[in-house]
Amino acid sequence: MKSAGRVPLPRRIQPMLATLSDKPFDSDDWIFELKMDGIRAVVVKDGSRLDMWTRNEKSLTRRFPTVAAALAELPADSVILDGEIAAFDEQGRSRFSLIQPRIHLTRSKDIAEADEAIPVYFCAFDVLYLNGFDISRFPLIQRKAVLRKLIPNNEGWVRYVDHIDAHGVNFFKAASRHGLEGVVAKLKQSPYRQERSRYWLKIKAEKTDHFVIGGCTPPEGSRKFFGALLLGLYDRAGDLIYVGRTGSGFDDDALAFVHRQLQPLMRSASPFKETPAEVRKSKWTEPQLVCEVKFSDWTPDRKLRAPIFQGLRDDIDPRQCVLEESLPAPESEIRNPKSEIPQTRVELTNLDKVFWPEDGYTKGDLIRYYDRIAPYLTPHLLDRPLVFKRYPNGIHGEYFYQKDAHDYTPSWIRTENIWSPDVERYIRYFIGADREQLIYIANMGAITQNPWSSRLQFIDRPDFVIFDLDPVEASYDIVQKVAIELKAVLDELHLRAYPKTSGASGMHVYLPVLENTFTYEDVRVFAEAVASIVTSRIPEVATIERVVRRRKSGTVYIDFLQNVKGKTVASVYSPRAEIAAPVSTPLLWEELQKPIDPTRYTIRTIFDRLDQHGDLFAPVLTDRQDISSFLNALRARRRK
Template sequence: MDDLLTRYKAKRNFDITSEPAEGGESKDGQLAFVIQKHWASRLHYDFRLELGGAMKSWAVPKGPSYDPKDKRMAVQVEDHPIAYNQFEGEIPAGQYGAGKVIIWDEGTWTPLGDAAKGYRDGNLKFEMHGRKIQGHWALIRMKGKGEKQPPWLLIKEKDAFARPAADFSVVDEMPDSVVPLRSKTRTPAKAAKVRASETPGEKAALPATIQPQLATLVDGVPGDPSQWLFEIKFDGYRMLARVEGKTVQLFTRNGHDWTHKLPHLAKAIAKLKLKSGWLDGEIVVANDKGVPDFQRLQNAFDSSETESIVYYLFDAPFLDGRDLRHEPLETRRALLKGLFDEKTPPSLRFSDVFDVRPQDLVASACRMGLEGVIGKKKDAPYSSRRSPNWIKLKCTQRQEFVIGGYTDPQGTRTALGSLLLGVHDDKGALVYAGNVGTGFDQKTLGELKARLDAVAADQSPFSAKTDLDRKAHWVKPQLLAEVSFGEWTGSGRIRHAVFHGLREDKKPLAIKREKPVHAVAERGAASKAKAAVPRSKLHVTHPERVIDPSTGLTKLDVVRYYALIAPLLLPHLKGRPVSLVRAPGGIQGELFFQKHMEGKMPGVKPLSQALDPDHAPLMEVPTAQAVLSAAQMNVIEFHTWNGVKTAIDKPDRMTFDLDPGEGVAWESMQQAAKLVHEFLTQLGLESFVKTSGGKGLHVVVAVKKQHDWDTVKAFSQAVVQHLAKTLPQLFVAKSGPKNRVGKIFVDYLRNGFGATTASAWSARARPGLGVSVPMAWDELDSIGSGAHWTITNIQTRLHRGNSPWDAYAPQSLSKAMKLLDFKPSASKSS
């Protein structure tokens, strides 16, 4: 160990840095990993795997990506002690790697093969079990030229977790530390250790059949989510495996034996270290993007090419002669996970849980195109029925329907037009629920028509007439369609329906309209939590559209940026009229400055007409949804008034926009901002600075709502005129390019009624897409331009957030006006 850590120790002075010098313990039978987000000279991610008694470490500049096409550079660095897994804090200035460090992700990893050999050979493949990072990955060493820090590539392998970068960026959507998310309850691994010594479960003969536990659809997360485990909801078929000696059988949820259809899975299960038992899980097939695809699963069975089917296991009601159904879920899962090792066939997967806020997990699942999330009570037994201890949180409304008929095709469509769908009511009658005419490809249409012809009927199976009786061809109510849809109408019809495939694992009489209920709280009472599952997510049209040709940044990049910083942006927009700069053709195209409501923009609210009676209502952007819907409408910049809607006649801040003329060096801008700051301080006013995101800087003063717009504007003009008179070689008080060649115009016009300034955290519609960022005054010398931060490097600033402005508070202008010999009563609007 001393040899492994020699380089690590030589680079650090442990009398100064709080980093651990050594220590740390391995978990029994488990290898740890940690990914630390490190704001050193440049932001990067430190990727560490426990191997050989130390943490093998790589610096990954861009962080991990779920897209197998993204080959992330990973520079190998010195081994770290296992104790480093717990390090989160600030490495002092002057020390190696000085800067902030957070634990971005942590968990365990499982080698796929001989880990030591893979590491030596530069071809290390493994499975990750973290809060953010899951699935199969690889570290591949590149052919270097004897570098002291060998270059590797970190690559996501294709599996059910893989996602295109255009759809999902884990570093952008999950930027924070996982330390606050650590559960206070014991982990499944610890549960297994305790239970193993107690011989969990009761000795029992293996039953011939077993009914699966089913989940209840709910409208929101439980009242105490810390008591629950959350897994991805797979878009596939429920499957139970029965193992007795060398005999393996696979059963659907209805008890149909599908072993003959899935011989490769039966062989894989036979290789587990299991003498007997019942295993519960879901079979899926992933599409080209790595997302479970129900239609592809159906096609795999139709073509008898089932080798691509993967079995995700998530529960074990019976194991090795013991009935575990009355054991806590955590115990059952821990024992199930113990069946997996590096020799487990890749067609078998353990369904991992995600220790993050369920709201965030649902949102991420929806963005990734997954069906939703399953929640399970940690201490609940296994019940062979639909139980409130298992819940479904869906991204969109989706369920099975009974097919009662179909219509003829129209136009170029062949085989059929749409399917007539139904659900059973409480009395068992089949009630018409609408039709579905999208989601079919040519192959599906032909195969579906053949299946429908085989169950043709002379009369309608529905309990009442449908909207399409005259056009319909009736069928016996035997086939089930999996359909997603937008909503139920008041008349009991579905709208915006999309066909996903036929189901053969459920009984038609069991198909009823799914109605979400409230999730149970810890004691079984209805939850009062209103954090509902999003029924629909923002759809980004034309995500590939290039917004900034100089960098190649796209519309999707802009939307992702605003999704990331919305919590920081919203305090600066709160309660204020907001104007928008839109760039539908990119920043090199025509830009539109929008002050008033011009059609619906979800979440953006119209303000009172009285604020601007001669025009359409002004706008307020009060929520993250509003920010993102604006970004979807090609908004690049958010500009705000210096007043709030509740007291619009009296501004609550004063803004000075330092705008450099031609030939002004950045050092002069820094000097000018400091002089403005010093002068305002002499007037008794505390001021705050931010980058403009463009060429200049903004100096902001919070003021009490005591004076009208004309007075505040006139006073700000007096401040600027004093600066220009005192330092004419640097400042100018008149706008216009000719007036400020080689000088800086301090724009006071931003303080007039209806005038706006780019908000803090707003991007700017200029090459590079700079961002206006709040700073502390002592940081001014360390930045290189007003666009020092951009949407591509903003991650390096998120840890500071709005904290440089923590002291921002309203101030009276009375003393300052007196010192400047400014008389409000004599002020005039300019």
């Protein structure tokens, strides 16, 4: 654990969330845990102080004092655990409905009586920090070994969530047979990420989910308070989508309690993007309450079938209630990839080797992608030296960087000798050319294209300024906020810039400049000055601190040092060595006003966007702008 390095104890952790998957699977790379039906909680213990928080940062410590007292006795000076507060029925199944009646209790006497009537436990499935060491980046399987030593038995109020290796299908069948909620598949080698991730996949046997309440229908007959709750989920654009209504699952006390919670939230207009005619005479509420609902299935038009109310969930942020697209279980889409690829001079090899094991994408899938994306990508690579990060055994295998073309590189592959002062010799670079060259490079196991900012014709004169927005344990909405402020600064200078996802966790903003006019030093100085202005305006979320350990968590590093000869970032439309095979994708500035999921665009889905918008990054090649007046002003200021 020494390699982790001592770091201060974080006070807040956003729990890692699982992505919905459509069916169970077997894989030696994954472990499988039972899906709990309780309250997600993060525990932070620092000496004698203990905090326990929900997903939306509400304290649970006073609500569950018995569990908190047991956690305080853990044999660790400081620790952060992730897990679930759960109560179990007579068959040993976790049931949120057993906890729901006590969630809003505040009096110590009532809480003690509830503890006596229905015991609750903290079921720990991850450990992120221990005695001064941040272990969140360690592989999951190592973190669970640490957790097992910390909780050696399951006899008390704190329990270890065990798992099985590899055999997800039979495990899921057993969970279904016993009436359990489902299973969670977790990649053994995955780090802990404070966001929704494809490293964890939830496969549900019993269909329950969390929904935002947007209103209620009037009561009918002898029913009091209201008829049914109107339910919604947020889509990727941030709009609340109506998905159905539930009037089942309420007793008189529940009707009265929910009605009291709704009264302060009443509003005149529907919060839903579109409101069906049959509920237009309803009463509307601010979308601030979340409830848990059990249902039999989804209809083809994305409405709930037979929904039954289970209880309110004040531990869930409404914005986390989203329409999820169920991922396919990991398996390859291309059964015979070689037959899918048009004629090429390249001798293709190992086409069925799996490069993205979580998604089943193979080397053949990568080559097919580059063949199809070539008309959009090659203009952005043409005449530029390229650097590769090769993954001969897929994204979780050993990788290495390559600049030099091998002696056996075919003569029809475009290369060029360029002097490198760093190594004091010529490097034989691959040069961006055509579709055949893309296929050749992909066949080498190179997933991402990293081109220079300058072309051979003007090797010392870059074509654009690059702002590389690199989050420091910050969510993507913070990245968007920094990008929007960056645009505001450039707007004031009457300059146009073009954003794209990095394909990973960050964003790249390109400002094209006049051809053969500015040096790398010019664009670096310009980028640093603009980055400094952005940082001065929003210092709470933006930084230009170069020393990594000094950067505050939750900020975005504006890396202006990418504007150096030989430095590169992933090109537009390049896949990345990340789960789901995300692609660096151009964005419209107006899209940054709503939540963006940077993993939405992948080697499988990017073409729908291209059909809709075309190449949004094409202006980067033509919209050349003059930054000389700004540079002159900077130089004049420095001379004073």
